Amino acid sequence: QAGLTQPPSVSKGLRQTATFTCTGNSNNVGNQGALWLRQRQGHPPKLLSDRENSRPSNISERLSASRSGNTATLTISELQAEDEADYYCSAWDSNLSAWLFGGGTKLTVL
């Protein structure tokens, strides 16, 4: 099963804004929405935003998610050192009956 497309890396300075993109097609991101996960080194993934672009209550307001067509976007403002991690998008594919993942984007905070 083919995956979703994410850029491999993003580098930004402290207090800057990072933007992550995730591109799929009309069978997954376009009609099912995408969710976002963060994975810090040595830890399991953690949900940041669900398919309706809502944040769990314990996730910082600095994070926001949106979707336009077949592309989902995660934005993190006021970057902090603790934001350094790998960020994954995922979507259910209604044609494949499978969860798809992007390859992940590694965020470096300079």
Added chain:
Amino acid sequence: DVQLVESGGGLVKPGGSLRLSCVASAFRFEVYGMNWVRQAPGKGLEWVAHISGPGAPIYYADSVKGRFTVSRDNAKRSLYLQMNNLRGEDTATYYCAKGVLDLWGRGTLVNVSS
């Protein structure tokens, strides 16, 4: 606490079998679909299998179809993954994940090596 705890990983030879378990706590396990997701060392996430709350339907990734079997026992709040005919490329940390991937366990490591 709401949590998932995996177990059953270990070292196994190519062609061997292993059964993973995942026990759920503090949520209505029986109403949620459950998933297995794996991550090879240094690599990204790969979905493996999904099982609905009642136990059907079930879906598998092409890479494991015919070799892996997912099942659940709602009375025991447990999810299972029977892995047969294991290959080197199955080496990974295996996570169980609830529903729409909104809760993850800490994972269990499977190492397929001779």
